[in-house]
Amino acid sequence: MNLLFQPFALHALLGASLVAIISGLIGPFVVSRGMSFAVHGTAELAFTGAAAGLLIAGNPIAGALCGAVIVAGVIGLLGARERERDSSIGVILAFGLGLGVLLLSLYRGFATEATNILFGNIFGISNGQLVTLLLIGFGVILVMSIIYRPLLFASVDPDVAIARGVNIRLIGIIFLFVLAFTVTAASQVVGTLLVLSIAITPAAAAMRFTARPSRAVALSVLFALLAADGGLATSLANGSIKPSVFVTTFSFAIYLVARLLGPTLRSTRSAQYGAEPNIVHRRENLGSAAGSKLEP
Amino acid sequence: MNTVRLENATLTLGSRMLWHKLNLEVQPGEFLAVLGPNGSGKTSLLRVLLGLLPLSSGMVEIDGHPPRCGSSLIGYVPQQKSFDADLPIRGRDLVRLGLDGHRFGPGLLGSSAHKVDAVIREVGAQNYADAPIGLLSGGEQQRLRIAQALLGDPKILLCDEPLLSLDLSSQQAVSTLINESRLKHNTSAIFVTHEINPVLPMVDRVLYLVGGNWAIGRPEEVLTSAKLGELYGTHIDVLHSHGRIIVVGAGDAAFADVGGHHHEARK
Numbered sequence: 001m002n003l004l005f006q007p008f009a010l011h012a013l014l015g016a017s018l019v020a021i022i023s024g025l026i027g028p029f030v031v032s033r034g035m036s037f038a039v040h041g042t043a044e045l046a047f048t049g050a051a052a053g054l055l056i057a058g059n060p061i062a063g064a065l066c067g068a069v070i071v072a073g074v075i076g077l078l079g080a081r082e083r084e085r086d087s088s089i090g091v092i093l094a095f096g097l098g099l100g101v102l103l104l105s106l107y108r109g110f111a112t113e114a115t116n117i118l119f120g121n122i123f124g125i126s127n128g129q130l131v132t133l134l135l136i137g138f139g140v141i142l143v144m145s146i147i148y149r150p151l152l153f154a155s156v157d158p159d160v161a162i163a164r165g166v167n168i169r170l171i172g173i174i175f176l177f178v179l180a181f182t183v184t185a186a187s188q189v190v191g192t193l194l195v196l197s198i199a200i201t202p203a204a205a206a207m208r209f210t211a212r213p214s215r216a217v218a219l220s221v222l223f224a225l226l227a228a229d230g231g232l233a234t235s236l237a238n239g240s241i242k243p244s245v246f247v248t249t250f251s252f253a254i255y256l257v258a259r260l261l262g263p264t265l266r267s268t269r270s271a272q273y274g275a276e277p278n279i280v281h282r283r284e285n286l287g288s289a290a291g292s293k294l295e296p
Numbered sequence: 297m298n299t300v301r302l303e304n305a306t307l308t309l310g311s312r313m314l315w316h317k318l319n320l321e322v323q324p325g326e327f328l329a330v331l332g333p334n335g336s337g338k339t340s341l342l343r344v345l346l347g348l349l350p351l352s353s354g355m356v357e358i359d360g361h362p363p364r365c366g367s368s369l370i371g372y373v374p375q376q377k378s379f380d381a382d383l384p385i386r387g388r389d390l391v392r393l394g395l396d397g398h399r400f401g402p403g404l405l406g407s408s409a410h411k412v413d414a415v416i417r418e419v420g421a422q423n424y425a426d427a428p429i430g431l432l433s434g435g436e437q438q439r440l441r442i443a444q445a446l447l448g449d450p451k452i453l454l455c456d457e458p459l460l461s462l463d464l465s466s467q468q469a470v471s472t473l474i475n476e477s478r479l480k481h482n483t484s485a486i487f488v489t490h491e492i493n494p495v496l497p498m499v500d501r502v503l504y505l506v507g508g509n510w511a512i513g514r515p516e517e518v519l520t521s522a523k524l525g526e527l528y529g530t531h532i533d534v535l536h537s538h539g540r541i542i543v544v545g546a547g548d549a550a551f552a553d554v555g556g557h558h559h560e561a562r563k
Contacts, residue, residue, distance in 0.1 A: 153397035165366015
């Protein structure tokens with residue numbers, strides 16, 4: 001237990017908590033906007049960037065950030081529509097990963113650096129890297145609190161958002177860059193390969209429990225914190241295993257619990273609201289999770 | 297004073313002229329149905345009034361001023377769409393976005409909740425306003441859409457095919473609700489539709505757009521064989537049956553859309 005109070009552990013805990021907060025914060029929007037693949041693509045390109053950063057300047061974080069920001073810009077330019085966007089991401093991702101492998105094979109330093117990029121190295125975080133994480137964290141929280149309402153509007157109801165004067169294209173591009181910064185920060189904790197485990201899974205679990213936007217965000221942050229900090233603490237007790245293993249395990253366990261319990265909670269609550277008698281319900285649109293809403 | 301005024305308004309998109317020298321004045325509390333085949337510029341007219349699309353020439357005014365993007369003078373009711381069942385948003389949240397969703401900042405918790413409650417009661421949606429939007433029927437969703445549009449206390453309601461893909465009883469319920477709201481609040485309702493019959497008893501005037509031509513007037517003036525024949529430049533039959541109007545084209549493929557008023561006419 002004493003390990004937890006060592007400076008390296010406290011730094012790791014602080015960094016991981018902040019990363020969990022911002023990942024949990026953007027998660028529900030990523031899921032609502034159908035951008036999970038964009039997150040994965042951005043993370044893979046952050047890997048390429050990190051490999052380049054390592055090779056050129058010995059600084060994987062700066063490289064990862066460059067990679068993620070460039071890919072966010074490219075996604076913003078290429079794909080306005082979801083399907084088009086996904087195929088563009090697939091194309092860039094495949095090429096970027098290949099490039100990353102080439103860069104790593106050129107690298108003559110420690111082999112562990114490569115696995116650190118892929119699977120995270122939160123315990124080895126330097127003071128400078130921690131400061132970078134803190135800056136990214138507070139920046140993301142600030143921007144998200146500014147664009148929260150128009151982003152929600154544009155994500156769930158773009159037609160009316162346009163009619164109400166929301167510049168949904170601008171909001172979408174700002175969100176892509178927020179995503180790029182968050183993914184870069186998250187890859188320091190769980191690595192570029194496992195970013196989805198704290199950027200998507202907690203949000204997907206939260207959406208099983210509640211239909212309120214603000215609660216979905218709050219629960220998603222809470223679940224991400226549980227997974228990240230719980231994973232870190234468990235890893236301290238089992239020194240030889242990387243924390244990302246436990247983070248992804250916790251995150252997946254939370255999701256499983258949500259799949260099992262969420263539907264009952266969510267539909268019990270909506271079952272309080274009676275259906276309007278004169279209106280025929282389109283039952284085919286009701287998910288199995290929620291089918292009981294209309295049953296007496 | 298007119299809520300909407302268009303003078304010699306022409307709109308050209310690419311090489312296509314949607315309407316030419318359109319003159320239109322809409323009174324407060326008036327119910328105007330906008331009809332016409334697909335691609336005749338009905339939705340573009342709404343986009344012009346919303347300030348999203350500039351006119352090619354001519355003048356447009358909303359309440360005496362040029363249209364402004366995001367103006368609170370206008371409430372917008374879109375067509376019904378399907379939401380994912382697990383989208384984390386309730387009917388109430390959707391309504392509230394109509395009030396302040398365009399503003400920056402996270403929004404103060406609880407403020408304006410009473411306003412949201414009031415419009416939800418007004419449209420009779422209190423029983424399902426707290427259910428996830430993806431679980432609601434088309435008719436329930438459209439009621440909440442009307443609440444969303446009424447929230448800013450607008451002078452003009454722009455409705456873009458609000459009855460599309462609703463069953464008959466929901467069409468009736470939704471159009472009655474729009475009608476009651478415009479009468480109660482003295483709001484102008486501009487109602488784009490390809491199906492005149494559900495709103496025929498409520499409509500004050502009809503604007504009919506066809507390939508650059510247009511006609512405006514009371515339904516019995518515009519929806520006649522002579523007038524529509526003139527607009528389309530071909531023979532058109534307007535049939536009356538049990539208080540419904542059926543527009544039948546000459547059978548030429550080019551006029552398939554004429555029958556948009558009624559599906560039988562598409563044959």
